[in-house]
Amino acid sequence: MSAKRPTLADVARLAGVSTATVSYVVNGQTHGKVIISEETRQRVLEGIKRLDYQPDARAKSLRAGSSQLIGILIPDMHNPHYWEIVEGVEEKAHQAGYELLLSCTSLALHREQQAIDALSRRRIDALIALPSFPEQSRELLQAMAARNYPIVMVGNDFIATDTVVTGYEAQTRALMAHLLGLGHLRIGFVFGVGSPALGVNRWHAYVSSLAEAGLPVDETLVDRCGVTIEDGYQAARRLLAQPQPPTALLVVNDLLAIGVLLAAAEQGLTVPDDLSVAGFDDINLAAYLNPPLTTVRAHAKEIGREAARLAITRLGARTLPVQHVVVQPQLVLRASTGPAPG
């Protein structure tokens, strides 16, 4: 019970060799040359097995200067969109022998800054950041970058570093064109974001699409709400209860659209006959909603993969010029949008 964890020294003692030798064996080889005799190797391996020795990652990391840890900062663990990004990161990171240290900031500025700090203290090798408050956290991130932490920013380019961004603007326009083409004149927006920075691209495209179509931005058709499904549900209820309700609703992400769909059903509206609904991200379940949701696919997993790729590349080539990757989203038309009623 309570046996002390064995160390290199314990193994060395048992095998009758030095700690250096054990270290060599554990790490396979040094600089590509196998320098330990097979006999010694076996003896050491035997000792490792006997003691069930597991190297201490902290010590190794401290001495070796690399933690083999990639930190990732996401805004909110309630939105599957972010998990999908994490999944992509994880896939690539594991392939390259890195593990992930995940931090959720729950859309609170102080939590975000805390998290960045904590990650930095853990001496992660690189950071993949999806900050909720890129402007306010900019300084912290800059400071890390100055310390030679490779940082990949996802979704914005507030600091001069490797980035992967999506082109949501263009696809928001395409979505608006789709809706306008279906004859919708009262297109509302359920704009539930945890921080202003997180939705600007969609908002701008919404406004300018409206303008180009000669339509005003009708603030009675816009609801700035919170980030939960319930928030989306309540927002849609408010919007749809008005004397002049919208005939189509953009929802800032698919998660909120779930609530919107239910609100519509509860008011006796059929989607898309009475109301068209469109989301963003194309989270996994978007295709399984009732009706399946028209949305803009972000390619979340690919975003994650790209981010990891950039981080890992940077780790091996600090002086490479800054890289910018754009993962182009894609309009996915499903059954939740249709011709304007009437």
Add this chain to the structure above:
Amino acid sequence: MSAKRPTLADVARLAGVSTATVSYVVNGQTHGKVIISEETRQRVLEGIKRLDYQPDARAKSLRAGSSQLIGILIPDMHNPHYWEIVEGVEEKAHQAGYELLLSCTSLALHREQQAIDALSRRRIDALIALPSFPEQSRELLQAMAARNYPIVMVGNDFIATDTVVTGYEAQTRALMAHLLGLGHLRIGFVFGVGSPALGVNRWHAYVSSLAEAGLPVDETLVDRCGVTIEDGYQAARRLLAQPQPPTALLVVNDLLAIGVLLAAAEQGLTVPDDLSVAGFDDINLAAYLNPPLTTVRAHAKEIGREAARLAITRLGARTLPVQHVVVQPQLVLRASTGPAPG
């Protein structure tokens, strides 16, 4: 550019004191007694600010013997149910000054064992484990426990340690009673689990409820499928396409129920008039599905909180007798279940 990260020694040099002194002020006080003069303290603080010093968590952990890290192992990051558990753990852990190291095993045995190993090497202070393969991973877990790692098992008690379990059996029975009471005689089961261990409790209760009602287990009403929404969708399609389709469907978790609901809608079936559907877990979005889903609420967040509480308690009292906590689930009746058709 590329500035080396400052260490205690750098701060000490700048402030003209020893590293010990810096360590004292960084940690506030030693053993409750403030022993550093205010003047020195200020000088050190000044140096810390100037250099933007951040202690190295690895070194601290190595020397101090505690990583302030609680590891948590979950089967699958696609199921919100697990995230809700993580949320509960995080809440309590943070309160107590611990951070979380999260590992998803993607329902693969080798990934699970890898993850346990990795967590162990990182020298987490405690492990909260939701293993997908409790039997196969038992030995590994036992080995950790023997090394004095506090382990909290969630959802099963395959090793003798602190546990938190849910009483899904009883509530599955209650759910079956509800359905039987509504006149359903052909109750099917969409049984999509990543590993046998993950669903036994529900399965057993299903079988015995049927038996008690004098009904046979009709294997044509049971579909053992995968764990994704798509799997649930396909399973429901198969089940409903039969000549003698079920009139009610138990779905092993709410996530799969999403797919089931869509499959039903596509076949032109109205839920609950033509088909009753019930899930498990009561994930957040269950209440927002169309129709809102009857389910068994696991109280996921509470499970997480309890697990964290157990772990933290254990950290402070190694010799306490083993604790077992039961978080009682609760039947939540919503609109997806109703009287048997006909």
Add this chain to the structure above:
DNA sequence: TTGAAAGCGGTACCAA
């Protein structure tokens, strides 16, 4: 009230 120094568990250089 402060400092010197011995480690925590590894890695890797230099010698043997």
Add this chain to the structure above:
DNA sequence: TTGGTACCGCTTTCAA
């Protein structure tokens, strides 16, 4: 092919 050992950055005892 192997061993001795300095050191990674921090904590903590013991002395001053």
